[in-house]
Amino acid sequence: MPRIGVFVCQCGNNIAATVDTKKVAEEMAKIPGVVYTCDYKFMCSSPGQETLKQAIKENNLDGIIVSACSPHMHEKTFRKASEAAGLNPYQCEITNIREQCSWVHHDKTKATGTVKSVDLTRMTIQRLKKNQPLKKIKIPVKKKALVIGGGIAGIQAALDIAEGGREVILVEKEPSIGGNMARLSETFPTMDCSQCILTPKMVEAELNENITLYTYSEVEKVDGYIGNFTVTVRRKSKYVDEERCTGCGECMEKCPFKVESAFELGLSKRKVIYTPFPQAVPNIPVIDAPNCPKIQKDKCGACAIVCGPKCIDFKMEDRLETVEVGAIVVATGYQLMPNERFGEYGYGRIKDVISGLQFERLASSSGPTGGEIRRPSDGKVPESVVFIQCVGSRDEKKGVSYCSKICCMYTAKHTKLYSHKVHGGQSYVFYMDIRSGGKRYEEFVRGAIEHDGAMYLRGRVSRVYEKNGKIIVQGADTLSGSQVEIEADMVVLATAIVSREGADGLAQRLGIGYDKHRFYNEYHPKLKPVETVTAGIYLAGSCMGPMDIPDSVAQGSAAASKVLALFSADEMAREPITALVNKVTCNACWDCLTACPYTAIEREAIKDRKGNIVRWVARVNDGVCQGCGVCVAACRSKSIDLKGYTDEQVFAAINAF
Amino acid sequence: MSAHLDKDETPVASGSFEPKIMAFVCNWCTYAGADLAGTSRMEYRPNVRIIKLPCTGRIDPLFILKAFENGADGVLVSGCHPGDCHYTTGNYHARRRWIGFKSLMEFAGIDMRRLHFSWVSASEAIKWVDLINKVTDEVKALGPFMEYRGLKETELE
Amino acid sequence: MKISYYPGCTLNTVAKQFDSSARDSALAMGFEMAELRQWNCCGATFPLAPDNLMGLSAPAKVLSGARKEGDTLTTLCSVCYNVLKRTNKVMRDSRDKRGVVNGFIEEEYDGSLDVLHYLEVLRDRIGFDKVKEAVKRPLKGIKAGAYYGCMLLRPFEDMGIDNAERPTIFEDLLKALGAEPVEFPNRIECCGAHLAMNNDEVVTRLSGAVIDSATGMGAELMVTSCPLCQYNLEKSRGAAAGDEVPVIYFTQALGLALGQDLETLGFEKNATDVMPLLKKKGIV
Amino acid sequence: MKITLSNADVQSKGVARVERLSGEDLKKCYQCGNCSAGCPVSYAMEIPPTRVMRMLQLGKLDEVKAANSMWLCVGCLQCYSRCPKGCSVAAVLEAMRQDALREGADRVEVKDLPMPLLKKAPQQAIVCGFRKFVS
Structure with missing residues (x-):
């Protein structure tokens, strides 16, 4: 027979005004198994808690009920007190007779409140009888982090974690870290040179002894859970020994073959053995294998001949490396929507119709024109440039429905750069709305119009075509209500920002959610902006949606602080409200596995003594399970239960109704 | 086991039938919404008894049948709004299961007006109050639900 | 091969040369255009307001009749093509509208017909490479501007004949015929269409802009796929920078290249004279 | 305005x-x-x-x-x-x-249409025009 104690709280007059707490206690004493009851003015006060502790000890109670306020208020308080008195904290249950009873039923005769309190407490008592003592789950934490993506968000996250004294592996797909920010010329609203503020950070990341750079590498597989991830990284063959290479650049000089530079977005060519840009970190070239005649046809090999330290190896192969980490920060960034989709703008056919990112390269002092604005077709300095905003953004028919957020600002910046570099040149901007919410952003846009003379036209462009060597832009100015035709020398499209190609695949490998645009989902859009539903995996930057540099950096730091908090203790304690599989009855239908929102359910092989697999069953990973119980209701063979909310407990409460 | 305080009194005989409503709610949205109704000192019909679960996705259809067996005249299920689930998708599972379960309940002869499914967020105290009043009044109008109560007694015997 | 053919009103009257050159070219390419036994006017405009089902009954009647004669229907006139193809899609995709329209015309048509423009037949059923092989009199040295107009291409999701902004089907055919297609900006802009009835100013301006745009890119010949475009362009030619550019139907160009008699091609019925150009280029 | x-x-x-x-x-x-x-x-x-x-x-x-x-x-x-x-x-x-x-707000009067137009213009223009301009 259980030994249960019931403590009914008067909460001053909050409960006692409409509930006869004494009567409730008396009624409860009649229930078999209840050996102690009392009512008290303030159970949560220190003397109240002392009463509770004493009663547990003196009466040797193995379970207690506190009928008081909402469990959201004081469940922790009373469980802690129970624990102090030597009782398993999960043998303490709360009945909510304040928010659910005395405060919402104003019957001064106390009849209504008393009946309901008796019912509710009775239900909790019967539930308590089925409780099992539970233990907090302790999970060991590996204090090493993995950051995926070496753009500004990833670099920031890695630097902050490293400065917090923890090791970080920074994985970057390209041969150099830097991301899209490395392509930018100046940055709004301060007009700092992007390279000038980014390069020191890149170098810092390379030199920080807590950071290991895995460039030219991709995450292939992720196993495990918070504190204990095992990640397989493909380290693509660079054909250059990173350890020995001194970065002298002799090989690139001597390489006789050139292809279009992806970093320069097709605006210039690079060698087949290359670093994407001069300030690359690490400053180690890679060989572009598909274009290398030596690798493809065993011809040439000039680079190997001139290489002093002899670090070129044409036979080098990809390596798979496994790393063990406790947390992962995903910062994979964005790309631009393919402009070719908008045939009316002539991108790809008219050479001088370019994307905003290409304009950044033209304006960048390290770009293909050395920072002079010259058109790609003939190198002429354009006398008039038309900027078209919202190409693909806010276009639910051919593009994406959302606003790409940064284009208003960078277009204003482009007009400024253009007016500073080309005196007498005229820029025109077709816009729908100017979205310049941000510190000093509105002033920046007004500056472009008022000081730098950009002509802003409110309207969209219908069509762009070539005529007699000019580009004709056919648009509308809705403010004057007229059609507008402009003869331009160059057209710049502010193309929509979209998620990275393959973002969905990575999300599936990581077990994190993404929206229909393949942007990653934060756990909560307001209160948990850098967490994901998978514990231990955090987000930063524009892999979540279009974002500018200040926001990306802030998020990188935010994700890093989450990682450092996780790493602050050797073990992580979690509520033991998790699901549990009955391996005997589980028939491996995997309904639980498909239902689980957290990928907490794994397949476990049951083996005989010889090690042959006899059958499969589901297993719940306590490190991942969040205790929602969806799997329990999904299980047809009733083989899963949820600790703390077992079928037995719930049915006992219903039966006591 | 649960014979306490006028429990065995036949409700109809007393002349003023007061229905018993069982509510299964999720911990994060509706339970918190009901708490807010309390802290705001709103008033609603006293006929409802709440059972808290982590998520509506945890609700086994059997819970509802059991509630009817144990004398509930009406049952209410309420959780987070679609898209707001604390567990991301738990309430979608609940909704899907609910759709299938509804036809089974109809087949089993339960008047669907005795069963309510709703979304109440943590800030919707007023919605919670209105919901309880509405459900109570509707079930009251339908009269007591006796069919499943016999089932339980025979089972116990 | 036999393909059902819907000529439409204009091809039996003022655009006879469009019809005859197409039929002869078809035979030369190995298929016969079998004119529907019975047909009526398509209405010459697809009702843009979706509640206007009455406007669908005439084209639906044509389609229903054609279905009884085969599974493919081809047209020459872009407008007929537009109306029939879109009506066919409605009859196939919308169960409600199908019911109402079938009620009007007392038929049971389900939209199962393949409606193809003659250009599509050449491209998809015959193949432009086959056309190229059959050319006997290549249109060498002629810079030709292919004028699409609106109805052949838009709306893209209904017509689907080619990319609505960057079509190539017309140019591909001209290339196969040995001509040099000139891609000009206004090739997908409107000619003024039915405003020919009451608004010469607009038609002259729009069609003039089309010709200007083509000749500006060096076109010596305009090629059309619609009698109304043909009419508007020919009529407005004088307004355009004093140009003497002739306008012909694409089937006339096709027939010419396939080596047909000049009489069948009916160049004399055109309002503009193509002969000087052909002579200059040494083609005839 | x-x-x-x-x-x-x-x-x-x-x-x-x-x-x-x-x-x-x-x-x-x-x-x-x-x-x-x-x-x-x-x-x-x-x-x-x-x-x-x-x-x-x-x-x-x-x-x-x-x-x-x-x-x-x-x-x-x-x-x-x-x-x-x-x-x-x-x-x-x-x-x-x-x-x-x-x-009944007709845009054109059929009787006012010029004869050369009716003779020379493609039927489709006239059919289409009637549908757009005449009730």
């Missing part, structure tokens, strides 16, 4: 009718101007396409009906083809034209 706005304008029944007839949701239009930019006859319209949509959003149906815009639209669908919201101004104008024609 000054307009007075009332609830009756903003919730105009006439405009709701145009929406029903055209199947277009006028609220979707966010005035980007692409229709006006690409419309071949916009230059001659008293109220260009973008502004047609705006005036209707404001409930000013009569003003739009009084203008020549709906009679000039050739239905080339360039507006629809490039509208980022998938709206067809052509359908809206056609719905209004239909409405006017149903009330």
